[in-house]
Amino acid sequence: MASARGLKEIGFFDCAGGGQVRVDGTTAYIGHMANPFGTSIIDVQDPKNPKLLSHTEMPEGTHSHKVHAVDDLMVRNHELIGPGKPEDFSVGVGIYDVSTKTNPRLISTWDTVGRGVHRFDFDGRYMYFSSTVEGYRGPIMVVLDLKDPENPEEVCRWWIPGQWEAGGEEYIWGDGPEPRCHHPLRMGDRLYMSYWHHGVFILNIEDLSKPEMISTFNTGPTFPHPTHTALPLPFEIGGHRHMIVADEDVAKLRPHAPSFTWIFDITDETNPIPISSWQAEGLDSVGEPDQPYTGCHQPSEIVTGPIIPFAWFSRGIRMLDISNPHEPQEVGHFQPDPQPGCDRVCANDITTDDRGLIYLIDRLRGLHIVEQI
Numbered sequence: 583m584a585s586a587r588g589l590k591e592i593g594f595f596d597c598a599g600g601g602q603v604r605v606d607g608t609t610a611y612i613g614h615m616a617n618p619f620g621t622s623i624i625d626v627q628d629p630k631n632p633k634l635l636s637h638t639e640m641p642e643g644t645h646s647h648k649v650h651a652v653d654d655l656m657v658r659n660h661e662l663i664g665p666g667k668p669e670d671f672s673v674g675v676g677i678y679d680v681s682t683k684t685n686p687r688l689i690s691t692w693d694t695v696g697r698g699v700h701r702f703d704f705d706g707r708y709m710y711f712s713s714t715v716e717g718y719r720g721p722i723m724v725v726l727d728l729k730d731p732e733n734p735e736e737v738c739r740w741w742i743p744g745q746w747e748a749g750g751e752e753y754i755w756g757d758g759p760e761p762r763c764h765h766p767l768r769m770g771d772r773l774y775m776s777y778w779h780h781g782v783f784i785l786n787i788e789d790l791s792k793p794e795m796i797s798t799f800n801t802g803p804t805f806p807h808p809t810h811t812a813l814p815l816p817f818e819i820g821g822h823r824h825m826i827v828a829d830e831d832v833a834k835l836r837p838h839a840p841s842f843t844w845i846f847d848i849t850d851e852t853n854p855i856p857i858s859s860w861q862a863e864g865l866d867s868v869g870e871p872d873q874p875y876t877g878c879h880q881p882s883e884i885v886t887g888p889i890i891p892f893a894w895f896s897r898g899i900r901m902l903d904i905s906n907p908h909e910p911q912e913v914g915h916f917q918p919d920p921q922p923g924c925d926r927v928c929a930n931d932i933t934t935d936d937r938g939l940i941y942l943i944d945r946l947r948g949l950h951i952v953e954q955i
Contacts, residue, residue, distance in 0.1 A: 583917075583919070584917060584918050584919040585915070585917050586914075586915065586916045586917065587914050587915055588901060588913060588914025588915070588954060588955060589899060589901065589914050589915065589916040589940070589952050589953070589954055589955065590916075590952065590953060590955050591916065591918065591950055591951065591952050592629055592630055592939075592951055592952065592953050593626070593629040593630045593631065593632055593950075593951035594632075594948060594949065594950055594951065595624055595632040595634075595948065595949040595951075596921075596947070596948055597612060597614070597619075597622055597634075597947070597948060597949055598614050598615070598616070598619040598947065599614065599615045599616070599928070599930070599943070599944055599945045599946040599947050599948075600612045600613060600614050600615060600647065600930060600931065600943035600944070600945070600949070601613050601614065601615050601645075601647025601648055601930060601931060601943075601945070602647060602648045602649055602701075602930075602931045602943065603931050603932075603933055603941045603942075603943040603949060604649060604650050604651065604933055605626065605933055605934070605935040605941060606651045606652060606653070607936075608625065608626055608627040608935075609623060609624065609625060609626065609635070609651070609683055610623075610624040610626045610632070610941060610949070611623055611624075611649045611650070611651050611656065612624065612649070612943060612949060613645075613646055613647045613648045613649035613658060613659070614640075614645065614646070614647060615645060615647050615930075615945060616645055616663070617639070617640040617641060617642050617643070617644055617645055617663075618639045618640060618641075618642070619637070619639070619640070620637070620638045620639045620640035620645070620646045620658075621637065621638045621646055621649050621656075621658050621686075622634060622636075622637045623635045623636045623637070623680065623683050623684075623686065624949070625683070626935070626939075626941075626951065629937075629939055629951045629953075630951075632949070632951065635683040635684050636683060636684050636685060636686055638678075638686055640660075641668040641671055642664070642668065643662060643663060643664030643665070643666060643667075643668060644660065644661065644662055644663060644664070644668060644671060644673075645661055645663050646658040646659055646660055646661070646676065647659065647661070648700070648701050648702060650702070650703075650704035651680060652704065652705070652706035653706065654679060654680055654681040655677070655678070655679070655680070655706070655728065655731060656677075656678040656679075656680045656686060657675060657676070657677055657678070657702070657704050657709055657728070658675070658676050658678070659674075659675060659676075659698065659699040659700060659701070659702065659711070660672055660673055660674055660675060660676050660691070660698050660699060661673070661697055661698040661699060661700060662696075662697045662698055672691040672693050673693060673694055673695070673696070673697070673698035673699075674691060674692045674693045674694040674698055674699050674713065675691060675692040675699050675709065675711070675726065675734070676688060676691055677689045677690045677691065677692070677728060677731050677734060679731075689731045689732055690731060690732050690733065690734060692726055692734045692736075694713050694714060694715055694716070695714060695715070695716045696714030696715075696716075697714045697721075698713065698714060699711050699712065699713045700712040700713070700721060700764065700765065701764060701765035702765055702766075703765065703766055703767050703768055703883075705768060707727065707728055707729055708725055708726065708727055708728070708737065708768075708790070709725070709726040709728060709734075710723070710724075710725050710765075710766040710767075710768055710773060711723070711724055711725075711726070711765065711766070712724075712762070712763040712764055712765050712766075713763075715739065716748070717746060717747060717748030717749065718741060718745050718746055718747060718748070719745050719747045719753060719760065719761070720745055720760040720761040720762045720763075721762050721763045721764075722739055722740065722741035722745060722763050723739060723740045723741065723763045723766050723773070723775060723793075724736060724738075724739045725737040725738050725739070725790060725793075737790055737791055738790060738791050738792065738793055740785060740793045740795075741761070741763070742761045742777070742780065742783075744761070745761050758779075759778070759779035759780070759835065761777060761778075761780050762777065762778040762779070762780070762808075763775060763776075763777055763778075764776040764777060764778050764808070764809065764810060764811075765811070766785075767811070767812065767813060767814070767883060768787070769814045769816060771786065771787055771788045772784060772785065772786065772787065772796075772814070772851075773785040773787050773793065774812040774813065774814045774825060775812060776809040776810055776811055776812045776827075777798075777809065778808040778809060778833075779800075779802055779803075779806075779808050779809070779833075779835065780800060780809075781798055781799055781800025781801065781802065781809055782798060782799050782800070782809055782812045782825075782827055782846075782854065783795060783797070783798045783812075784796040784797050784798070784812075784848070784851055784854065796851050796852055797851060797852050797853060797854055799846070799854045799855075799856070801827075801829070801844065801856065802835065803835055805829065805838070805841075806834045806835035806836050806838050807829035807830060807831060807832075807833075807834055807838065807841035807877075808829065808830055808832070808833050808834075809827060809828075809829055809830075810828050810829060810830035810878075810879065810880050811826070811827070811828040811880045811881060811883070812825060812826075812827055813825060813826040813827075813828070813881055813883060813885070814848070815885060815904075816885055817888075819888070819904070819905065819906075819907055821849075822847055822849045822907075823847070823848050823849050823851075824845055824846060824847055824848060824904070824907050825845075825846040825848045825854065826843060826844070826845060826846075826881050826890065826904075827843065827844040827845075827846055827856070828841075828843045828844075828878050828879070828880045828881055828892070829841035829842065829843065829844070829877075829878055830878065830879055830880070831874055831875055831876055831877035831878060831879065831895055832874045832875065833874075834874075837871035838871055839865070839866050839867055839868055839869045839870060839871060839872060839877075840861070840865045840866075840867070840872050840876040840877025840878070841877040841878045842859050842860060842861040842862075842865075842867050842877060842878050843859065843860055843861075843878050843881070843892065843902075844856045844858070844859045845857055845858045845859070845860075845904060845907045845908075845910060847907070857907060857908055858907060858908050858909065858910055860902060860910040860912075861877070861878075862877070862878075862894050862897045862900050862912075863912070864897075865877055865897070875895040875896065875928050875945070876895055876896045877894070877895060877896075878892065878894055878895070879892075879893045879894065879895050879929065879930060879931075880892065880893055880931065880932070881893075881902075881932070882932045882933050882934055882940075883933065884933055884934045886934070886938075888903060888904050888905045889901055889902070889903050889904075889913060890902045890903075890904060891932050891934065891940050892932065893929040893930055893931055893932040893942060894929055895927075895928055895929055895930070895945075896926055896927055896928070896929075897915070897917055897927070897929070898915065898916050898917035898918060898927050898929045898942065899914075899915060899916040899917070899929065899932060899940060899942055899950075899952060900912055900915050901913050901914035901915060901954075914954065916940075916942070916950070916952050918950060920946075921944065921946065921947040921948045922947075923946075923947065924944075924946045924947055927944065928944055928945035928946045929942055929944060929945075930943055930944060930945035931943045938953070938954065939951055939952065939953055940952040940953070940954075
């Protein structure tokens with residue numbers, strides 16, 4: 583059932599389901615979940631009437647479900663989602679000139695082996711991402727320099743010791759979950775990195791060519807959900823520094839209640855400590871198991887204050903006030919009706935723009951544009 587508090591929808595764009603939405607200026611970029619849908623570029627100058635500017639398709643068995651753009655440079659992931667690799671398909675990263683939004687132009691690619699690139703951060707020059715790489719077991723972290731977009735250069739890579747199979751490292755996890763970098767987020771000279779069932783890592787990147795681990799923390803296997811996002815807050819609260827750690831409600835190690843989000847104190851970054859957690863109303867964090875895509879997915883990676891918009895799979899947008907990080911409180915929500923052909927909402931990704939508007943892409947269908955009231 584649709585419901586809302588403190589938020590209202592002002593625009594809707596009917597499109598195939600998406601894995602990510604990002605906004606640069608008055609242009610929204612959507613990475614879709616499944617081929618043939620690839621990347622859509624949308625004009626949101628008038629958020630009540632979003633308009634498609636262009637769409638770049640993907641071949642069968644692949645997707646480009648993540649996308650970022652800064653000014654006239656767009657980057658997207660190229661990842662295999664089926665058996666086999668299409669002929670002439672570049673697994674890795676696609677780099678595009680979008681100075682003409684109606685006609686994106688492929689500048690270059692960064693190629694790898696295996697499944698390819700999953701999720702990433704991009705600051706206009708450096709791209710920080712999760713990728714399969716030859717010789718490694720499980721995806722690792724790679725940083726790419728796009729100073730010259732026609733000639734992308736790898737700056738560094740980082741992995742958990744034991745992943746470098748070709749380097750003779752002993753694989754120490756037996757039949758347990760394989761290490762898998764999910765995605766890094768940069769703030770200052772630190773990378774905050776989610777590593778799926780292996781938790782969170784904080785890296786020192788004062789020398790970007792030589793990342794060094796500062797600390798790690800894993801809430802599993804006690805809580806069997808994979809860690810999706812490690813999001814540092816760009817401000818202090820009460821003289822302390824904090825990080826949001828969101829678990830994703832998929833790929834559970836065993837049947838379990840829906841995933842939720844954590845708040846960590848990282849004032850002493852060598853010793854990150856969880857100080858609270860939060861679950862959407864109506865979902866029990868420790869109760870009966872439920873189907874995937876019910877609980878938490880992720881917060882907006884654009885943070886401007888203590889009220890954080892979350893994409894909560896079956897509960898749409900949840901606005902979480904972390905002014906008191908020991909007692910996070912919901913201060914608003916937006917849960918639309920499922921779109922035609924869908925049996926429920928599946929809020930997959932969320933972001934904001936410079937006007938304070940909130941953009942929610944549904945994994946199954948549709949982009950919602952919402953404002954606070």
